[in-house]
Structures are given as C-alpha cells and as structure tokens.
Amino acid sequence: MSTNKQSDTSSQCELKLAIQFATDSIGVPNEQLFRKWVEAALNKPAEVVIRIVDIQEGEALNHQFRGKDAATNVLTFVYSDDAPLFGDIVLCAPIISGEAKQQGKELAAHYAHLTVHGILHLQGYDHISREDAAIMESLETKIITNLNYPDPYAILVTE
Known part of the structure; x- marks a missing residue:
C-alpha cells in the first residue's frame, strides 16, 4: 500500500517546492535533501x-x-520555461534503488543526481546530441561534486 503524503515548502530563494511521496519504498530521501538538491541545480x-x-x-x-x-x-514535465519555471519531476523509487545497487552507488547520491538531472531538463538542458550531453553531464558532475557526492559518471572499478 502506498502513501500519498505531500509536503509544500517554500524559501526565500524563489522556489516553491512540493514533494509527493506516493511510494512505500525504503530509503527515499527526506524533503530537506530534495530541497537542497533542487536549489543547487x-x-x-x-x-x-x-x-x-x-x-x-x-x-x-x-x-x-x-x-x-x-x-x-x-521523468521531467516542463509546463513553462519562463521565470518562474513550472514543472514536475517524477522519480521511480524501485528503479532508482535497483540502479544504485547495480552501479554500486550510495542511494542518496543517485537520488541527488537524478533530481539534479530533472531540474536541468526543466531549465532546458538536454542530452540528445553528444555535444548537449557533454554540456549537461559536465554541469551535473559539477553540481553533484559540489554537494559532496562522487562524480555520477565516474566508472566504478570493482575487483
């Protein structure tokens, strides 16, 4: 059974952020972490x-x-790319958890990366062409490492 809790928070950084938890998945980050990641991107x-x-x-x-x-x-849904931006970001908890485990990443780091990824899409960044992907991935890496998480595109070597 999934819960459908919602939090609506706003700050002085001109961000109105609502978080909807429509899952019972374990390890889903809290509202404060999502806000931190969104504000960083x-x-x-x-x-x-x-x-x-x-x-x-x-x-x-x-x-x-x-x-x-x-x-x-x-998934990112952009409704307006003017200021203020309007959009929704949907994160699928079981997919994210499985990817983090498969890729040997900390779950919170993977959520941070995908949240930043969605926010960049909301702002018009894309990764369809190689050039656009390089720009977006570079920006994602900068934001994520500034948040003290590892480079999300680094190849993990296991022995």
Missing part, C-alpha cells in the same frame, strides 16, 4: 513538484507520455 525562480512513485505509476506515466512500456528512473 536551479538558476531561476521556479515552482516544482517532485513525485516519488512506485513501478506501476512509473510505467503508466512513461507509457502515456513517452510511449515506453517500462518505468524509467526520472
């Missing part, structure tokens, strides 16, 4: 909803809006 006023979902909702949204028949880690 944001460069203009914004109104953002972050919704953390389970597989079923992740699959339904990815099918409805992208024509894909599986859940994905993060």
